Amino acid sequence: MDRISCSALLVWLLGAGGITNAQPLPGPAAPASSYAPVRIEEPFDQTQRRLTQAKPAVMQAHREYLAERYDLTDRPAADVTMSGGKPVQQGVRVRLRPGVTWESLAALSPGEIRAQDLWPAGFRPLPHPNHPEGGMLFPPAVIAELQRQEQRDLARFDLDFDLPDHFLPEFPAPIFLTTRADLGDVSRGQVVTLENYFGLFNGLLNPKQLEGLRLLLTPFPQQQFNATDDRRSVRPSRGVACFDCHTNGHTNAATHLAGDARPQAFRHRVDTPSLRGVNIQQIFGSQRALKSVEDFTEFEQRGAYFDGDPVIATKKGVNVLDRGSQVQAMAEMQALFDFPPAPKLDVLGRLDPQKAAPAELRGQELFFGKAQCVACHAPPYYTDNTMHDLRTGRFFAPVMVRGAMLTTDGPIKTFPLRGIKDSPPYLHDGRLLTLADTVEFFNLILGTRLTADEKTDLEAFLRTL
Structure with a gap:
């Protein structure tokens, strides 16, 4: 039988012929990889629909798990x-x-x-509420306030934040400055954003510190919030800002998975630490032991925003900050957030x-x-x-x-x-x-x-x- 006849027979067998449920022969198992997939095979609308439909069951299972661990009542x-x-x-x-x-x-x-x-x-x-998926998750109050002030949406279509509000830091948190302890709380009861920071801090900070604050409030692409088809926001996103987690230079308890470990199951959940008292600290990151706040600032934007994967960061839009000016200004601003009075x-x-x-x-x-x-x-x-x-x-x-x-x-x-x-x-x-x-x-x-x-x-x- 010639090659053409063999091919025709194979087509018949796998199609209209007798082998109606034929499956391809299994290949070798995919090896473990340190890298996230760059090319997404599933269209975005299908991903959104699939994960949105799965969300209620995922969150219900996690709520039941939390209830097994804790008494979550408001007392x-x-x-x-x-x-x-x-x-x-x-x-x-x-x-x-x-x-x-x-x-x-x-x-x-x-x-x-x-x-x-x-x-x-x-x-x-x-x-994490969905540990195999991971990613940044923000409390509802944070999402609502940024939507109100900036029309920027930090909601995910696949997951919600998991811990009840009464176990979280106050929102908005007071702001105490090491340079102006005489003023007490300088936040005026507001969540500081790009919309209001200049009016709140012009005259309190020097120009370099104001620029550092502006950068801390500026959203940049992140793993779940970006403009590609590999995101977890309904619409293409400008990204997240440092103060989306560290609201008012403190913390709102937004959570993520640390990018330091692989495979995914061994990555640790991270609770956002407060920036209060940065000026007296010598290491940064809960387990990374970064040696300066400048290192921490640059690492967050280049690495932690993208699960520690520089390959995927290139696809999604990594923000490469200038160390001598932008990073230094952001670090100087962070060092001004003081502990509350005691x-x-x-x-x-x-x-x-x-x-x-x-x-x-x-x-x-x-x-x-x-x-x-x-x-x-x-x-x-x-x-x-x-x-x-x-x-x-x-x-x-x-x-x-x-x-x-x-x-x-x-x-x-x-x-x-x-x-x-x-x-x-x-x-x-x-x-x-x-x-x-x-x-x-x-x-x-x-x-x-x-x-x-x-x-x-x-x-x-x-x-x-």
């Missing part, structure tokens, strides 16, 4: 607010296994906790006995003593400007949950504790919703075996910072 403390007046949530929200108490858990060794699988789910890494602290960062309550003074004694907090968080700003590995893997075996490999965390930056009540949720990925959760977490991590009363006193001290 504000009666006697403490953030610097702008938003109530602070009280109480431990991490759920324990039935029959387990915090006291019984603290009596066990890390090995016993791991062997009995008792480490609370809420103390394990917090997955009227009970003296110039050395300790409580003034004439102003502090007895519980707060007892908490300070615990902080510098039995609780061992000062080993990492030294006054006056309550940081040692280094990194520590908490070795959380002592307490639980790695497990895959919702597409995320929940495993040990590795080294984490020591964030300053000044103004800590203004910056929930806590830890680098936001897994600890309240200060009470944070006290319980470190009581187990450090093995300090605090009593219930001591935990309450320690939290009272943290609120004064």
Whole structure:
């Protein structure tokens, strides 16, 4: 049979002939890759329709998972607010296994906790709402305000932000400047954007700082928000700005996945850190240990905006900043954001006995003593400007949950504790919703075996910072 006859027979067999469900022979499995696909095979309208239809089920599954980890009810403390007046949530929200108490858990060794699988789910890494997908997610208040002021839409058609508003920093947050401490909050109760920054800060900042602020407020292309067909916004997007996450030089708890690790399951969720107190810090990024705020600023726009993938960044529109002028101006502006006032602290960062309550003074004694907090968080700003590995893997075996490999965390930056009540949720990925959760977490991590009363006193001290 000649070649033409063979071809005709094959066409008949695979088409109108007897092999009606023929499939191509399987090829070799695709190798793991560090790179995101550059060429998108599916038309954008199909991607949008598919992911929009899947969104309700994805978010419902994630909400159910969060409810398994936490008590998410709104229970504000009666006697403490953030610097702008938003109530602070009280109480431990991490759920324990039935029959387990915090006291019984603290009596066990890390090995016993791991062997009995008792480490609370809420103390394990917090997955992204859709970890295989990842990407920047903004709280509803942020999306609404930028839509109102700039007609710029940061909503995603495939995912919504996951944590309830009462566990987030106040919005808008007050702005305190190191150069004008006499003025107090200079935000005038507004969210600072390109629409209003000049009117708010002309006369308070020098020209270089004003230019730095303008750049911090300017949107540039990002992985999920760009003008290509590989985006998660309905319309082509101008992108995101630094202050879309760091609203008013603070944080709004917008979340993302760190671009440092591969494969996707091992990437860590990132809770946006505050820019308050940048001037006294020596390393930047929760786990990256970048050595200057200039490095951090440039890295964010060149790398973190695009999941650490410079190939995809070229496609989507990377913003290459000039180091000597633009980056430096942005860094100088960031260094002006100060911690909020702490009227009970003296110039050395300790409580003034004439102003502090007895519980707060007892908490300070615990902080510098039995609780061992000062080993990492030294006054006056309550940081040692280094990194520590908490070795959380002592307490639980790695497990895959919702597409995320929940495993040990590795080294984490020591964030300053000044103004800590203004910056929930806590830890680098936001897994600890309240200060009470944070006290319980470190009581187990450090093995300090605090009593219930001591935990309450320690939290009272943290609120004064």
